[in-house]
Amino acid sequence: MTDRSYSSIIEQLRNANLRPTRQRMGLGRLLFSGDQQRHITADQLHLEAENAGLSVSLATVYNTLHQFCEAGLLREVVVDPGRSYFDTNTGSHHHFFNVERGELTDIPAELINVASLPSPPLGTQIDRVDIVVRVRND
Amino acid sequence: MTDRSYSSIIEQLRNANLRPTRQRMGLGRLLFSGDQQRHITADQLHLEAENAGLSVSLATVYNTLHQFCEAGLLREVVVDPGRSYFDTNTGSHHHFFNVERGELTDIPAELINVASLPSPPLGTQIDRVDIVVRVRND
DNA sequence: TGTCAAGTTTAGAATATTTCTAAAATATTC
DNA sequence: GAATATTTTAGAAATATTCTAAACTTGACA
Ligand SMILES: [Mn+2]
Ligand SMILES: [Mn+2]
Ligand SMILES: [Zn+2]
Ligand SMILES: [Zn+2]
Numbered sequence: 001m002t003d004r005s006y007s008s009i010i011e012q013l014r015n016a017n018l019r020p021t022r023q024r025m026g027l028g029r030l031l032f033s034g035d036q037q038r039h040i041t042a043d044q045l046h047l048e049a050e051n052a053g054l055s056v057s058l059a060t061v062y063n064t065l066h067q068f069c070e071a072g073l074l075r076e077v078v079v080d081p082g083r084s085y086f087d088t089n090t091g092s093h094h095h096f097f098n099v100e101r102g103e104l105t106d107i108p109a110e111l112i113n114v115a116s117l118p119s120p121p122l123g124t125q126i127d128r129v130d131i132v133v134r135v136r137n138d
Numbered sequence: 139m140t141d142r143s144y145s146s147i148i149e150q151l152r153n154a155n156l157r158p159t160r161q162r163m164g165l166g167r168l169l170f171s172g173d174q175q176r177h178i179t180a181d182q183l184h185l186e187a188e189n190a191g192l193s194v195s196l197a198t199v200y201n202t203l204h205q206f207c208e209a210g211l212l213r214e215v216v217v218d219p220g221r222s223y224f225d226t227n228t229g230s231h232h233h234f235f236n237v238e239r240g241e242l243t244d245i246p247a248e249l250i251n252v253a254s255l256p257s258p259p260l261g262t263q264i265d266r267v268d269i270v271v272r273v274r275n276d
Numbered sequence: 277t278g279t280c281a282a283g284t285t286t287a288g289a290a291t292a293t294t295t296c297t298a299a300a301a302t303a304t305t306c
Numbered sequence: 307g308a309a310t311a312t313t314t315t316a317g318a319a320a321t322a323t324t325c326t327a328a329a330c331t332t333g334a335c336a
Contacts, residue, residue: 019332021284042323057286062323079242082293082322084219096258102235115251117271118233121243123272131269133255135262157303159313180294195315200294220293220322 008032016071026054027064031074037089039077039104045086077104081130094131107133146170154209164192165202169212175227177215179243182225215242219271232269245271 009022009028018024030048031038040048046061065086068074072097077085085104092109112131120126148158148164156162168186169176185201203224206212215223217235223242225260230247250269258264 019283020239021331023285043265059287059324060285063285073144078217078219080222081216081222084322095197096262097261098262099265107256111254111256113251113253114269115253116249118245118249120271120273121236123275124234124236127269127272127274128238129269131252131267133258133267135258136265137261138263159302163316179291197295197316198314201314209314222294 012071012073016073017069018067023054024054024064024067026052026056027061028068028073029090030054031068037087037106039087039095041083041085057133065132074132078103078130094133096133096135098113098135098137100137107131150211154205154211156205156209160201161192161194162205164190164194166206166211168192169206169224169226175225175244177223177225177233178219179223180262186214202262216268217242234271234273235258236273236275238275245269 006025006029009032011026013020013024013028027045027049030045030052031040042058042061042065045065046056046058049056049061065074069076069086072090073089074086074088077087077095079085079095080102083102087104089106094107094109094112096105096107097103098105114129114131117126117129143269144163144167147163147170151158151162153164163188163270165183165187168183168190169178171214180196180199180203183203184194184196187194187199203212207214210228212224212226215233217223217233218240225242227244232245232247232250234243234245236243252267252269255264255267
């Protein structure tokens with residue numbers, strides 16, 4: 001988002017029945033401005049907000065991230081035991097994860113071909129398929 | 139392992155330069171006896187040990203699990219933010235993860251066909267590819 | 277525009293998992 | 307069996323996340 005951005009996020013908040021508060025708008029701008037997709041932890045976003053002069057508590061950062069996830073604006077990526085990453089790319093895709101630097105990089109879904117998934121355990125349905133390619137610096 | 143089991147684990151501990159202590163042998167028996175593969179958290183194993191009358195501290199359970207991982211007897215599986223699973227199946231394979239029950243089920247590597255991985259980010263090498271199929275009860 | 281109810285933010289406490297510390301216990305070597 | 311190295315342990319600490327309940331903000335509507 002660039003300039004459409006603000007009205008766009010206000011609209012998406014409205015759709016999700018979330019009031020467009022100063023905190024939500026500010027965090028939304030940090031997350032969704034610019035062209036780049038972002039993979040960010042709650043703590044990183046909190047720090048970024050502070051640096052941008054946006055006063056927001058860590059609890060609100062967590063609340064907002066989870067609300068954005070439920071609203072379909074973000075998704076949570078699990079790659080590291082003990083810390084959650086939030087991903088502005090909500091389309092179907094996978095990840096490289098640099099375990100040394102803690103960095104995620106997108107892999108477009110169409111670049112990986114998963115043939116022939118076996119059927120899930122009895123009484124369960126597939127929710128989604130996550131592929132994580134763990135990499136190390138050489 | 140059944141009966142060979144004990145000498146087998148003693149040998150593997152020796153190979154890893156780990157003294158075959160009461161705790162390591164006891165936890166090894168819980169993990170590797172029986173035919174079934176196991177996916178277990180530190181806390182679950184600690185509880186199991188207590189129930190089996192094996193006196194062992196939680197710190198030792200963690201130490202032992204990590205030492206077993208380094209020795210190649212176990213591997214760590216990351217599917218849940220905030221908790222690690224340890225897997226007695228060290229061969230190449232993937233997982234169903236029931237997010238409601240917190241249960242892992244193996245998918246043999248040969249049942250999934252990943253065609254055409256893109257090359258990893260500059261300066262990095264692929265360590266391993268983890269596929270997690272998240273399922274929900276229907 | 278002021279009042280009110282509902283929704284939101286917040287500090288700080290609480291929880292959960294994992295790691296650390298350093299002292300006591302155990303295993304191995306001689 | 308004594309000396310040495312390794313291991314175990316309780317409890318404290320670290321880390322990430324969630325909870326609580328009071329203060330604040332928002333939006334509706336008079
Ligand atoms: Mn979450
Ligand atoms: Mn670990
Ligand atoms: Zn992504
Ligand atoms: Zn497994």
